[in-house]
């Protein structure tokens with residue numbers, strides 16, 4: 001297809017990855033974000049092997065790897081129980097060595113931003129998008145009343161709060177508070193593992209090694225604590241030391257990480273929602289990443305899905321005869337993978353975050369032992385790695401192997 005003019009709303013993970021991939025394919029790309037200086041929010045996340053494959057293709061993997069921590073194992077115990085409840089290895093016996101790449105959002109942003117900037121993408125800050133015109137060539141509408149130039153294609157990558165997305169997602173009862181802390185000297189936990197501790201499914205504390213911040217030299221960890229919205233209000237009025245003592249009682253190994261938290265402002269709350277657009281494409285408009293599908297981060301797939309969407313779109317525009325055909329091809333290539341992961345996320349989340357008494361008992365006494373019986377360890381590994389199903393179809397996935 002001939003090169004297109006493309007406007008992207010949102011310079012987050014999906015928006016910048018799409019911008020880099022599309023500019024590399026010869027399209028003229030401009031990205032708009034509401035931030036004065038585009039910057040990421042939040043703490044750590046894990047880029048799974050399928051997401052790493054996309055980072056490699058857009059030229060962002062080296063920078064991401066230079067910052068991140070390699071995760072080979074996800075291990076979680078219920079308080080007072082010896083046997084693990086969550087025990088997923090990225091490379092179970094006799095399988096290809098793979099790992100998750102855990103990093104701070106700022107480091108991931110730095111990597112994709114650099115990849116986009118070096119391919120000639122134009123980044124326009126301080127532009128809050130409020131809508132899109134319904135004209136033959138669409139334009140973005142901004143909060144100050146201005147409009148963008150007309151584009152052949154507009155990509156909505158404005159995340160979970162996108163004003164362009166018609167998605168009405170179901171709010172989930174649980175979220176978490178997240179903090180970035182120094183990786184302690186004499187740390188009690190391995191630095192290649194996501195470690196978690198649970199009390200039923202009501203409480204959870206976790207530690208994820210995330211490597212270095214851009215320009216930093218001190219290794220960091222992401223620390224998270226699961227809670228509901230009413231619990232967040234109570235937490236805000238509870239002295240921070242009381243909460244730290246509570247969390248340390250649930251999991252003594254978390255204490256050296258909690259030591260770095262000195263006030264409530266050191267932790268940021270994030271709440272999750274669940275849902276997908278049935279059709280993420282319209283004439284001259286496409287929704288990718290969280291603007292098209294949202295899930296809790298239990299499976300650690302949201303950023304990977306945004307990266308895969310970005311890559312699939314660039315591939316579809318190259319393979320399609322014209323724009324409508326390319327958008328249809330994009331939709332076909334992603335729908336089953338997205339559907340399966342959304343379904344798995346809906347299934348797994350209440351086992352780890354809910355008020356249920358039955359589900360954690362089922363998890364502890366039935367699912368956790370079953371997860372140790374072959375082929376379950378291999379299937380769980382592929383689920384987490386992001387390729388339980390081929391991530392791209394409709395002929396777009398050729399060569400899409402994780403590094």
Ligand SMILES: Cc1cc2nc3c(=O)[nH]c(=O)nc-3n(C[C@H](O)[C@H](O)[C@H](O)COP(=O)(O)OP(=O)(O)OC[C@H]3O[C@@H](n4cnc5c(N)ncnc54)[C@H](O)[C@@H]3O)c2cc1C
Pocket residue numbers: 009010011012013014015032033034035039042044045046047048127128129130157158159160161162163176178270271288289290291297299300301302303304305306
């Ligand atoms: C606490 C937490 C932990 C997570 N952990 C993981 C994990 O381990 N692994 C994983 O894969 N995923 C994880 N996720 C999910 C992941 O962060 C998201 O799925 C991913 O960031 C989605 O990327 P995106 O590009 O769609 O949106 P975002 O990265 O959110 O980017 C959206 C961008 O759009 C901009 N924007 C928003 N509104 C406007 C507007 N009106 N005008 C202009 N610009 C706008 C924002 O400023 C932002 O830059 C986690 C999420 C949370 C909340």
